Each structure stands twice: as structure tokens, then as C-alpha cells.
Amino acid sequence: MVSPHHNLQKVTARVIERSRATREAYLQRIADAQGKFPARNALSCANLAHGFAGLVGDDKMKIKAVRVPNIGIVSSYNEMLSAHAPFVSYPDIIKRAANEAGGVAQFAGGVPAMCDGITQGNPGMELSLFSREVIAMSTAVALTHNMFDAALCLGICDKIVPGLLIGALQFGHLPTIFVPAGPMTSGLSNDDKAKTRQRFATGQCGRDELLEAEAQAYHGHGTCTFYGTANSNQMLMEVMGLHLPSTAFVHPHTPLRDALTAASAHRVLELTADGSQYTPIGHVVDEKAIINGIAALLATGGSTNHTLHLVAIARAAGVLIDWNDFDELSQTTPLLAKIYPNGKADVNHYHAAGGMAFLVREMLGAGLLHEDVTTVAGKGLSHYTKEPKLIDGKLEWVEGTRETLDAKVLRPAAEPFQADGGLRLMQGKIGRGVIKISAVAPEHRTVRAPAIVFDSQEEVQAAFDAGKLNQDFVAVVRFQGARANGMPELHRLTPPLGVLQDKGFKVALVTDGRMSGASGKVPAVIHVSPEALLNGPLGKVRTGDMIVIDAEAGVLDVEIDAQIWAQRDVAQPPHQDENEVGFGRELFGVFRSQAMPAEFGASVFGKLPGEQAKTAAGASVAAGAAATLTAGR
Incomplete structure (x- = not known):
């Protein structure tokens, strides 16, 4: 062995x-x-x-x-x-x-x-x-x-x-x-489905064609x-x-x-x-x-x-x-x-x-x-x-087979698609997050561009529809963490950001929300912790700040004078009560109020028997977790 x-x-x-x-x-x-x-x-x-x-x-x-x-x-x-x-x-x-x-x-x-x-x-x-x-x-x-x-x-x-x-x-x-x-x-290929979604996002096809493509994929x-x-x-x-x-x-x-x-x-x-x-x-x-x-x-x-x-x-x-x-x-x-x-x-x-x-x-x-x-x-x-x-x-x-039956899909350890895994820890002045780069082309893994700050994925879609995003930028979508609104997946952002990247713009996403297993070709730093609602530094970012993302080096940072950054206030969420009522959301208020940091699994089940105050690696994590766990709504 x-x-x-x-x-x-x-x-x-x-x-x-x-x-x-x-x-x-x-x-x-x-x-x-x-x-x-x-x-x-x-x-x-x-x-x-x-x-x-x-x-x-x-x-x-x-x-x-x-x-x-x-x-x-x-x-x-x-x-x-x-x-x-x-x-x-x-x-x-x-x-x-x-x-x-x-x-x-x-x-x-x-x-x-x-x-x-x-x-x-x-x-x-x-x-x-x-x-x-x-x-x-x-x-x-x-x-x-x-x-x-x-x-x-x-x-x-x-x-x-x-x-x-x-x-x-x-x-x-x-x-x-x-x-x-x-x-x-297998039905309609995932690649063809994604292309149809992007065509719909740019008005090149109608809802009937989109629905038919989705039905062929999920059949x-x-x-x-x-x-x-x-x-x-x-x-x-x-x-x-x-x-x-x-x-x-x-x-x-x-x-x-x-x-x-x-x-x-x-x-x-x-x-x-x-x-x-x-x-x-x-x-x-x-x-x-x-x-x-x-x-x-x-x-x-x-x-x-x-x-x-x-x-x-x-x-x-x-x-x-x-x-x-x-x-x-x-x-x-x-x-x-x-x-x-x-x-x-x-x-x-x-x-x-x-x-x-x-x-x-x-x-x-x-x-x-x-x-x-x-x-x-x-x-x-x-x-x-x-x-x-x-x-x-x-x-x-x-x-089972001792040899791959399709080297385009599955390879032996001696001949991998790449030498390392597809996940990275990202950290810097904005906090700690993760990025999945296995689907991101090497030329898109480094982005230096000004931030455009949004408080919801609907705001991003509206800006895209209005033609305001035809530029290099990092979409900073905040107040999407577990304590804020249950940490939803932000898949609505995938087609428009993909369209902009295909046009040749340098684009990326930074958020305290989720993107899940469908994280794709656009670099997305997600689960940023501590989340903005709980005084996380993500809430300090302003539109125009220069954001630096280097997925290879694990860098998530903002180019700003240290004193100015230290003195800057953390933004407060607009219309927070909108995320607390309707469609059963009011029943989940107790979960939002008790959610642990993302790096603790965003769980509501709290401290374990025998667990010490600092269990996550690194003082930065422990400090951020302590702040999150002691903060109230």
C-alpha cells in the first residue's frame, strides 16, 4: 500500500x-x-x-x-x-x-x-x-x-x-x-445550454427558445x-x-x-x-x-x-x-x-x-x-x-478499470489536467473567501479593476440591461451573507458577467454570498468573511476602489491608503426588512440571527462540546469569527 x-x-x-x-x-x-x-x-x-x-x-x-x-x-x-x-x-x-x-x-x-x-x-x-x-x-x-x-x-x-x-x-x-x-x-449538453442562456441575456433569443433548451437539458x-x-x-x-x-x-x-x-x-x-x-x-x-x-x-x-x-x-x-x-x-x-x-x-x-x-x-x-x-x-x-x-x-x-476510458474527462494521477486542485483561499484587506478556478482560464485568474458596488444581484442585472457595465470592473455584491439574507446563490449573475468577459472586458465577482457548484468561467471570490452585515471589511469597499484579485497567489485586496481604509465606515444594508418577510422568510429569522461565519460552515448549531474559543486556523479567522459570533442583528 x-x-x-x-x-x-x-x-x-x-x-x-x-x-x-x-x-x-x-x-x-x-x-x-x-x-x-x-x-x-x-x-x-x-x-x-x-x-x-x-x-x-x-x-x-x-x-x-x-x-x-x-x-x-x-x-x-x-x-x-x-x-x-x-x-x-x-x-x-x-x-x-x-x-x-x-x-x-x-x-x-x-x-x-x-x-x-x-x-x-x-x-x-x-x-x-x-x-x-x-x-x-x-x-x-x-x-x-x-x-x-x-x-x-x-x-x-x-x-x-x-x-x-x-x-x-x-x-x-x-x-x-x-x-x-x-x-x-444526458440531454442537451451543458455547454449548449449555457450558450443559450447567454444569448437570452443579450436579447438574441426569446423565452420560448430558452425554455425549450432548459427542458431538453432537465428532462x-x-x-x-x-x-x-x-x-x-x-x-x-x-x-x-x-x-x-x-x-x-x-x-x-x-x-x-x-x-x-x-x-x-x-x-x-x-x-x-x-x-x-x-x-x-x-x-x-x-x-x-x-x-x-x-x-x-x-x-x-x-x-x-x-x-x-x-x-x-x-x-x-x-x-x-x-x-x-x-x-x-x-x-x-x-x-x-x-x-x-x-x-x-x-x-x-x-x-x-x-x-x-x-x-x-x-x-x-x-x-x-x-x-x-x-x-x-x-x-x-x-x-x-x-x-x-x-x-x-x-x-x-x-x-474497476485500471485505465481511463476517456482522457478528456478523467485522467490518471501521473497525467493530471493540472498539478493542483480547483479551490483557493483568498485573503487580504477585504477579508477571507474562496474561489474555484478549475473552470477559469489562466488569463482570467488575475484581475485588477475598479469596484462597482451593488447591494443585490438585481442591481447588477439592471446595470447590465442599461448598458452601464461595458468596462473592466469587479462587481462587489454585499449583504448576501448568512446573517443578512440566508446567503443565497447568485446564479443570475453568471450570464451577464460571462457575456462581458466574452466581449474582452476584465470582470470578476466578489461577494459574501454563494455561487455553488456551477461556479464557472468568470472569476468569483465568494463566501467573503466576515460578511458585510457584521462589520466585515467588504462593507468598506466603495465604487471606484481599485480591487486586486490574484487567484494563483490567493490575493484579495484593495489598493488604498491604510489610514483612509482604517477610518472608513462600514456601509449599512438598505431596506434590510425586505429580506425578512414573505415567502416564509420570516420563519427563518432565528437562523439568520444565529448563523456562524462562513468558515464555520454558516451553521446555526453553535459551539461544540469541548470546543475552545479559537478553533479555526489563524488569528485573523478567530478574530473575525469572534466578532461575528458576538454581534447581534
């Missing part, structure tokens, strides 16, 4: 040391729960009777007798998300499989699942990030009935998987497997096929050992997909406390698993949203990571995949080129991942170099 790269070992050791107290406190919670389940033994007769009253037939009798293990199913099924619609049939598949394997399964509860693709540019988008917290709490509600020996979590998209995982980690003593549904088949069940947060989620669940191997990108409604769903039920029953392979989720998600997730995210050019979500997930397991860890790992993690928006291929092409089995094999072979981890497939990440096949109707795992 290849030894892990020295940089991987260094960052891992630092995370382990930083997390020592919080991880020990988390593991103690798991130890305290062990021996107290199957939890049904601890329930009173009245409690237990309520727990099986809704069942019929043999399942009811089995749970009543407390003789077989019970799987709790937590699902994000709804018809609003193409990725989650296939889950409608999963509970029946799981229940049949559980019975075959000598167990039972109950639908424990559903969690909400909103679609960012529907809410982009609308008020509902301001609920999106915090839906992660609602999902986490909903998962906890589902599992808190103490009826279960194991859990299966059904989810795919942006906030849903992080929320399910954060919730499941509160029950760290339960074996848990994540069950995907797979991507939709059926399964995840959207570009490599955004949803598909980054699926990649992470595999490399962190929470899926069965190579299950992420198998299409819905296929015999293989249904066989994998049944296999997840079979396998989780083998991992219960009554079995010989007891594997609680809290032991799977540890420091090395989190580091593996970061490394694979970098190697595939994954979603910037995971500079928030992975931090929040890690914290739920007592592990403390920060953007310095992402940045240092990025320096020695090569980019091995080119999937839209980082290339022209979609996730189906990636899967066909070798997919997760090839990626894991290459990264292990180059020492870019920890092999010595616990997974739901067994000890060691080498289980994930295999892929499932139906052979004579029987599900088997076989070794």
Missing part, C-alpha cells in the same frame, strides 16, 4: 490535534449509547405499542417480539426534485430486502427538499442554505423514536445530503448507509447532469465510505439501481450491534474520512458549497476543519476530472470513463487518500476501487 502524501499526513495530523477535545466528546456520546440498544428494549410497553401500531402483518409481529433488527428509513422524496422523485418506490424495495435478510424496515420520516434550480433568483432562495439545518433537525426527529438498529438515508441534492448527514451523526451509534438514485440520462428523473453540489455530494458519500461502492452514478429505474437499493438494506443489517461487523456512522465519519472528502473534492473540481457543507458535517462529528486545510491540500492534489462547468462532459461521461472506482484507485495509488479508514463496505477504502455488475441476475462487485 502506498503511504499517504506528506502534505496529506501533515494536514490530517493538524486536524486531529485541533479536534482532539471535540472528537473525544463526540466519541464518548457514541460509547454512552452503546449497550443501550436495540433501543426498543428500553421502551415501555406503551411506547413500543405506539411504535408498531401503524404496521400490519409480519412486520408488526416481528417488531413486537423485538427479535429482529429494524431499519429506519429517512427519505427526501418529493416530486419537485427530479433527483428525488425515484425515491417513491424505494421504501417498498428496502422493506422486501430487509425481510429477505432477516430484518424489518420502517419509514421513519421524511425531510423537506427544496430545489435551488427552481428558486434561483427568487425569494425562496434565501431559505435554501438554512434548509440544511431544517433537514438535519427533521432527520433527528425521525430517528429519535429509538425504534431502530440502523438507518438508511435517501437523499441526493444540494442541502439535502449535508442535512441528512448532520442529523444522522447525532445518532453516531447507529449504522447508517446513504442511498442515492443516480443521474438523469427526466435523476440529478442534473452537471457537476454541481448534488453530484459533488454523491462523490463525497462514496469517498467518505457512506455509499456502497460505485453506486452514485447509476441511472434511476434500472435493474442495477434497484439491486443496489436492496443491497444497501442487506448490508446495513450486517452492520448492526447484533452482527459481527458493528459499524456505527460516527466511526465511519472521522478525521481521515473528512480529509479524504476534501481531497476528492479538489481532485474532481467539485462544488464550492462544500467549503461550507463539509465544515458543518465535520463539526457534527466533532472534527474541526477550515479553509486553510482546503487550501493546503489543494496545493498538492492534482485535478483529475473535467466535468461541466470545468469541462464539456457531464457526470454520465465521467462514470463511463471509469468513474469513482478509477478515481479512488488513482488517488490511493498516488498517496492522495487515506486507505486505512472504516467504510460501510468494510475496512479500507480499497473496497471503492470496485464497481457493481449484474451477472446472471446476481449483484457482484468487480474491479
